[in-house]
Amino acid sequence: MKALTWQDELQDSITSIKELKPLLQLNDKEVVRLEDIVKKHPFLITRYYMGLINPNDPLDPIRNIAIPSLEEISTSGVFDTSGELKSTKTPGLQHKYRQTALLLLTNRCGMYCRFCFRKRLVGVETKEILRNFDVAVDYIAEHHEINNVLISGGDPLILEAKLLGELLGKLSSIDHLKFIRIGTRIPVVLPNRIIKDPSLLSMFNRYSTPEKRVYVVTQFDHPREITPASTCAVHKLIRSGVIVSNQTTLLKGVNDDPVILADLQNNLTRIGAIPYYIFQCRPVKRVKSKFQLSLRKALDIVEEAKEMMNGHSKRFKFCMSHNAGKIEIIGTLGDDILFKFHQARDPEMLGRVFSVPVATSDGWLDDIDLTQKDMDELAS
Numbered sequence: 001m002k003a004l005t006w007q008d009e010l011q012d013s014i015t016s017i018k019e020l021k022p023l024l025q026l027n028d029k030e031v032v033r034l035e036d037i038v039k040k041h042p043f044l045i046t047r048y049y050m051g052l053i054n055p056n057d058p059l060d061p062i063r064n065i066a067i068p069s070l071e072e073i074s075t076s077g078v079f080d081t082s083g084e085l086k087s088t089k090t091p092g093l094q095h096k097y098r099q100t101a102l103l104l105l106t107n108r109c110g111m112y113c114r115f116c117f118r119k120r121l122v123g124v125e126t127k128e129i130l131r132n133f134d135v136a137v138d139y140i141a142e143h144h145e146i147n148n149v150l151i152s153g154g155d156p157l158i159l160e161a162k163l164l165g166e167l168l169g170k171l172s173s174i175d176h177l178k179f180i181r182i183g184t185r186i187p188v189v190l191p192n193r194i195i196k197d198p199s200l201l202s203m204f205n206r207y208s209t210p211e212k213r214v215y216v217v218t219q220f221d222h223p224r225e226i227t228p229a230s231t232c233a234v235h236k237l238i239r240s241g242v243i244v245s246n247q248t249t250l251l252k253g254v255n256d257d258p259v260i261l262a263d264l265q266n267n268l269t270r271i272g273a274i275p276y277y278i279f280q281c282r283p284v285k286r287v288k289s290k291f292q293l294s295l296r297k298a299l300d301i302v303e304e305a306k307e308m309m310n311g312h313s314k315r316f317k318f319c320m321s322h323n324a325g326k327i328e329i330i331g332t333l334g335d336d337i338l339f340k341f342h343q344a345r346d347p348e349m350l351g352r353v354f355s356v357p358v359a360t361s362d363g364w365l366d367d368i369d370l371t372q373k374d375m376d377e378l379a380s
């Protein structure tokens with residue numbers, strides 16, 4: 001019998017609530033309501049990732065990541081939390097921070113994570129995706145201040161190696177680009193896409209050179225996602241010559257426990273996916289109510305988890321990816337939380353440290369009731 005390719009595996013994914021019903025013993029009422037939700041935000045899960053879910057636990061963290069829930073009805077929040085539209089220079093190309101260009105290469109993924117901050121565009125019709133490589137490449141070539149590109153989406157590794165190679169080839173030839181990053185959850189949700197495709201690995205080997213490295217930024221969010229298959233995918237990526245790092249989103253009902261979070265970061269270090277960021281969950285519509293923790297709770301969890309990590313595992317920064325910039329959440333100072341601009345839309349703000357009083361329910365900088373004095377301090 002012919003072996004399944006990764007494309008066959010992807011094709012065989014579960015995409016409807018009806019298919020899900022017998023696997024998770026959903027009742028008819030749930031099916032009707034969830035079907036309504038997935039009309040707005042599509043559902044797709046590979047059989048591999050489905051196999052990681054404990055079907056007998058309705059609160060299973062892996063289930064929370066992948067399976068639509070009734071809490072997605074809540075529309076509190078906004079769809080574009082970090083001002084992506086404002087940063088867009090041409091469809092699919094964003095330039096928010098001086099030195100970085102961001103390309104949205106596709107709206108497709110190997111799974112539609114329920115907490116996705118680009119829920120507004122993944123799996124649905126959108127005009128926000130790059131249509132023409134050359135327009136983006138020309139923009140980057142003309143902007144000498146850009147020294148790195150982040151290729152994102154959707155999930156860029158859903159695309160064929162040949163197409164990705166074409167883009168990497170064009171970007172690699174731009175002298176002022178020092179390195180290229182690719183953000184992906186493919187090693188987590190469809191590891192065979194990496195394991196079974198030597199052409200992808202040889203393409204990485206060709207373009208990740210001693211002079212100009214390709215970084216693959218994975219997103220593992222729970223220790224149970226670190227399986228023999230995902231570990232093998234990370235290993236093959238490393239062997240192909242790319243550098244692998246990881247970003248995790250702190251999510252209620254998934255990794256909001258210091259022991260789980262520490263276990264995740266320690267095991268990522270073990271397999272060679274360097275912990276890079278932990279992100280505060282953004283207040284995205286249909287995400288915020290289910291997944292966002294308060295800033296105080298989130299900070300407590302991160303700090304307690306750090307007590308169980310050595311220096312390598314806690315190299316990450318705990319950040320809020322805000323419209324104003326990437327804001328590091330440093331620690332508490334009495335009733336205040338200390339923040340620092342790690343990246344800033346306005347270069348004047350870079351490196352600025354500020355402290356503001358944060359209420360127990362505040363989950364985002366915009367929730368905080370700032371006095372005029374706080375705002376003056378922030379702007380000074």
Ligand code: SF4
Binds near residue numbers: 117
């Ligand atoms: S793979 Fe990434 S872009 Fe796609 S749904 Fe998940 S988090 Fe969003």
